[in-house]
Amino acid sequence: MLCPDCGNEMPDTAKSCSYCGRSLRKAKRSGGGAMAVKILLVILAIALIGGAVFAMASQFKRETVIGPEYDPSAKWVAMDFSDYGIKMEVPGTGWSLYYDAQSQVVFKDGIRGALDISFLGAMSLNPDAHRVDNKPQVFTVISQDSVFLEGFGEAMYTVVSCKEDGALVNKHQLYFKRTFKMANKQTQTFTYVITMTCSSGVDSQYAPLFRHMLESIEIYE
Structure with missing residues (x-):
């Protein structure tokens, strides 16, 4: 990996930069948190859109099915x-x-x-x-x-x-x-x-x- 401050190349398992001392574990943890927030926002958006589509479909069904109920289970x-x-x-x-x-x-x-x-x-x-x-x-x-x-x-x-x-x-x-x-x-x-x-x-x-x-x-x- 590369140090985000000085650009020094470090092993992937390094916990800090040997040149400038930058903590690499902290930077990695920060990036993961930002990604988690993005994923959470995407899931929330999908849930809102799905709810809106379901509500529209339910309303359409209520407006179109207006005749008497038909159940062909009997002669x-x-x-x-x-x-x-x-x-x-x-x-x-x-x-x-x-x-x-x-x-x-x-x-x-x-x-x-x-x-x-x-x-x-x-x-x-x-x-x-x-x-x-x-x-x-x-x-x-x-x-x-x-x-x-x-x-x-x-x-x-x-x-x-x-x-x-x-x-x-x-x-x-x-x-x-x-x-x-x-x-x-x-x-x-x-x-x-x-x-x-x-x-x-x-x-x-x-x-x-x-x-x-x-x-x-x-x-x-």
């Missing part, structure tokens, strides 16, 4: 869309939550089944555009009936056939409008659109699921 999962005054059972086992927002949730299974539950408010310019029976050039109506919903009355249940992504599919849709008093006591008209899509060849397997959903619907204030 049927009871869901309460309290912002729109409607309860129902949706398929559980074999299905997963694909999209979750305040006004729309989408479920999918491992085959080709999809369930879309949407609530269209005043900001929707043309809610009727979501009906499956208003585009005869695209959809072929198989059946159209009125069904009775507990707490509401009659609603329209339509089954159509069409091509989607090059495959022939069937769509079962429940469609109705309702004036609902929200939590802030303001009255607003919502359009309720519940649509299940499946391959036409397996419609007999999915139709009972949709009918069970209709029977489980409960409308409330």
Whole structure:
């Protein structure tokens, strides 16, 4: 090593400079302390940054996950869309939550089944555009009936056939409008659109699921 004062070269094991008498042990100890302080500051900075990132991620999660909790551990999962005054059972086992927002949730299974539950408010310019029976050039109506919903009355249940992504599919849709008093006591008209899509060849397997959903619907204030 070199003496920091006179530059005289000394053995690494020397405790002091033989030329000027400078204590080499003291200089070495001082340098180690400065390094320890630097390491401590770096660790503290990393901890602060990590805490900030975790807080932001937690806040983002709270803001995005706003729909009812979905637990597919049972054959049927009871869901309460309290912002729109409607309860129902949706398929559980074999299905997963694909999209979750305040006004729309989408479920999918491992085959080709999809369930879309949407609530269209005043900001929707043309809610009727979501009906499956208003585009005869695209959809072929198989059946159209009125069904009775507990707490509401009659609603329209339509089954159509069409091509989607090059495959022939069937769509079962429940469609109705309702004036609902929200939590802030303001009255607003919502359009309720519940649509299940499946391959036409397996419609007999999915139709009972949709009918069970209709029977489980409960409308409330």
